[in-house]
Amino acid sequence: MSGVTVRVPAKVNVQLAVGGARADGFHDLANVFLAVDLFDEVTARPAACLTVTCEGPDADLVPLDASNLAARAAILLAERHGIAPDVHLHIVKDIPVAGGMAGGSADGAAALLACDALWELGSSREELLEICAELGSDVPFSLVGGAALGVGRGERLTPLEVGGSFHWVFALADGGLSTPAVYGEFDRLTEGVRVPDPVASPALLAALRSGDPVALAGALANDLQPAALSLRPSLAAVLETGLAAGALSGLVSGSGPTTAFLAKDAESARSVAEALTASPTCRTARTALSPTPGATILA
Ligand code: C5P
Secondary structure: OOOEEEEEEEEEEEEEEEEEEOOOOOEEEEEEEEEEEEEEEEEEEEOOOOEEEEEOOOHHHOOOOOOOHHHHHHHHHHHHOOOOOOEEEEEEOOOOOOOOOOHHHHHHHHHHHHHHHHOOOOOOHHHHHHHHHHHOOOHHHHHHEOEEEEEOOOOEEEEOOOOOOEEEEEEEOOOOOOHHHHHHHHHHHOOOOOOOOOOOOHHHHHHHHHOOHHHHHHHOEEOOHHHHHHHOOOHHHHHHHHHHOOOOEEEEOOOOOOEEEEEOOHHHHHHHHHHHHHOOOOOEEEEEEEOOEOOEEOO
């Protein structure tokens, strides 16, 4: 086989409920993921040794060593099968880097699926999901896509029903935010406070099922938002700009610094994106639709 290409979506968390820090440093979550149609593509080709290359507007920000989740996916899969991870992984990157949209996780899930096909291993879905969970908390969702509730670290998924398409606008910021730093700030801000156990909001799950953007807008929630705003106060102006331009609601995407705005339809999404792009508060804005399928091998 000469090469396998996998397309993989970004995500937005429509609810990110965060519990107190656990003994292992992670936080229990009720994490409602929605896959959106901004995609990376990862191509796996036979090679003499493991190499990673990347192209795209933010390619210079992507590590090409074993810290890249795509490389780690190839290594873990090869180890399980007692083979050498001799593969060239080429990433075509369109998902914002370090933006809270699971771009690194997406590349891990895509590389895993691509290598499994290239090496003709025929791993089951369960085996792939197990490796995904080892790679990172958000990686299993990148494989399955659609909409899902993640509990535990966010890696134990239950698929969710979605009754329609939702129109999003994403405002991209300059520079990234480190996920561990944002969780660390969450811990600092909640010090001495009893953090309730995270639970999925019934109103939010009902809004997803109904496909009604107004209902979903009223239920969006991200417990990491105060921490992201504390580390990056300028995000408040981005949120104000999107809301003033007619978005139904806006929130920080995951650990940020990307902000996500829910619009009532495609036309409104376009005008919110135009207003954000024209404002000095963010680098640029992109529209996207959800839900969309997870990692998929392209013919
Ligand atoms: O699982 P992943 O490697 O993507 O997590 C990155 C970091 O985010 C962790 O090292 C931890 O600091 C934080 N995290 C957390 N609780 C979670 C998921 C991530 O504290 N449920």
